[in-house]
Structure formats: structure tokens, C-alpha cells
Amino acid sequence: MARVAAKRHAQAAFQIALERDELEIWRGDLERLSALVGDPLLFAFLESPRINFEEKGRILRQGLEGVNPLVMNLALLVVARGRLDLVADMVLEYGQLVDEQRGIAHAEVATAVPIELEDKDKLIRYLSDLVGLKIVLTERVDPSIIGGLVARVGDKIIDGSTRSRLLALRESLLK
Incomplete structure (x- = not known):
């Protein structure tokens, strides 16, 4: 089920990036997100029910400073829904879609x-x-x-x- 959700998120991100001609920008920004949440301590912080969303958002914005605003919104959405476990598969799937687009x-x-x-x-x-x-x-x-x-x-x-x-x-x- 998580793989399906990751694929859905990747396809949506791909469509937006394709429409805006920002495929590589999004790829880099999504890889930054994946690297950020790949840190076990930060992952635990962002997944913790004890920490409010505003604080999580502040930390996420700091770690992803300079990324495309729509990528930031996607990151915040994933955190708000407690689905950080999707990020690695989502980024992998996004990369495959971009590569497929490029032959x-x-x-x-x-x-x-x-x-x-x-x-x-x-x-x-x-x-x-x-x-x-x-x-x-x-x-x-x-x-x-x-x-x-x-x-x-x-x-x-x-x-x-x-x-x-x-x-x-x-x-x-x-x-």
C-alpha cells in the first residue's frame, strides 16, 4: 500500500514538474528531501506525535532552504500526514519517471x-x-x-x- 501511495505522489510531482519544465530542479530538490529525512534523528523528530506541526515545519524549512516552493509544500504535506516513510520510494519512482521521459x-x-x-x-x-x-x-x-x-x-x-x-x-x- 505504501508503494502505491509513493508512486501516486511521484506521478503528481512529475506532472507538475513536467508542466513547468522543471524536471531536474525537482529531482535535485526531492533528493535533498530524501537525504534530509534519511537522517534517523531528524526522521524521528518529524514523525514524533509529541512535536507540533509548526515546529516540524520550521525545521523542515531550515533543512530545505532554497528548494522549489511546491516541493516544500509536498514535503510539508508528507510530514502533516505522517507519511515520511514514502519519501525514499517516491524519490526513486520520480527519478524513474524522469528517466523514462528522457528515454x-x-x-x-x-x-x-x-x-x-x-x-x-x-x-x-x-x-x-x-x-x-x-x-x-x-x-x-x-x-x-x-x-x-x-x-x-x-x-x-x-x-x-x-x-x-x-x-x-x-x-x-x-x-
């Missing part, structure tokens, strides 16, 4: 060893052709896959790992 997809690739630069470029081109979007690649080394790679782009997973091939071979031999 960018994020790919996470796991390999047994670090990828060589030339192979990385080929992989980016391949994944870009596959999804029809520009790819921003995040690499992760995972020795348990033995060889090959496992790539995730959005909801697509490409498992070309030696480990998965060995498991498939094992299954077929056991039948």
Missing part, C-alpha cells in the same frame, strides 16, 4: 569478474537495442554465477550465467 533505462548487470571496457560498450549497445532506450549500466561482481552474466533491465531478466546453465543441465540429467 533512459537502468540496467543492472552481475558478472563473475569485472567487465572489460570494450565488452561493457558492446553490452550497453546490445541492451539498448533490446529495450529501445539509452542504457545506464550498473555493474556488480558476483562470483557465484561462475561465468557469463545476469542482466536486469526493468522487468526483463537475461540470465546467461554459467551457473544457470549448469543448473539447467543438472535438471535435465536428473529427469
Whole structure:
């Protein structure tokens, strides 16, 4: 349920920012909000029922000085409703909407060893052709896959790992 609410807030923020041609301004301001409420002490302060809203608002305005006034209103709304737990997911979702608007997809690739630069470029081109979007690649080394790679782009997973091939071979031999 919280993920749905975060997505709804992100979509509303995205629409406003898009209409005002302020997508990157909002992204930076929302990331500032996320970093601010990521502080455990400040989070506890802003969520505390013992502290009145005016005091919370004062602290929030101090921490977010200079942000877009509409982003500030969103931050105050989230605090007033006691939904600071939505902020991280909301900011993540907002970033995905902006990237989607700009034709960018994020790919996470796991390999047994670090990828060589030339192979990385080929992989980016391949994944870009596959999804029809520009790819921003995040690499992760995972020795348990033995060889090959496992790539995730959005909801697509490409498992070309030696480990998965060995498991498939094992299954077929056991039948």
C-alpha cells in the first residue's frame, strides 16, 4: 500500500514538474528531501506525535532552504500526514519517471569478474537495442554465477550465467 501511495505522489510531482519544465530542479530538490529525512534523528523528530506541526515545519524549512516552493509544500504535506516513510520510494519512482521521459533505462548487470571496457560498450549497445532506450549500466561482481552474466533491465531478466546453465543441465540429467 505504501508503494502505491509513493508512486501516486511521484506521478503528481512529475506532472507538475513536467508542466513547468522543471524536471531536474525537482529531482535535485526531492533528493535533498530524501537525504534530509534519511537522517534517523531528524526522521524521528518529524514523525514524533509529541512535536507540533509548526515546529516540524520550521525545521523542515531550515533543512530545505532554497528548494522549489511546491516541493516544500509536498514535503510539508508528507510530514502533516505522517507519511515520511514514502519519501525514499517516491524519490526513486520520480527519478524513474524522469528517466523514462528522457528515454533512459537502468540496467543492472552481475558478472563473475569485472567487465572489460570494450565488452561493457558492446553490452550497453546490445541492451539498448533490446529495450529501445539509452542504457545506464550498473555493474556488480558476483562470483557465484561462475561465468557469463545476469542482466536486469526493468522487468526483463537475461540470465546467461554459467551457473544457470549448469543448473539447467543438472535438471535435465536428473529427469
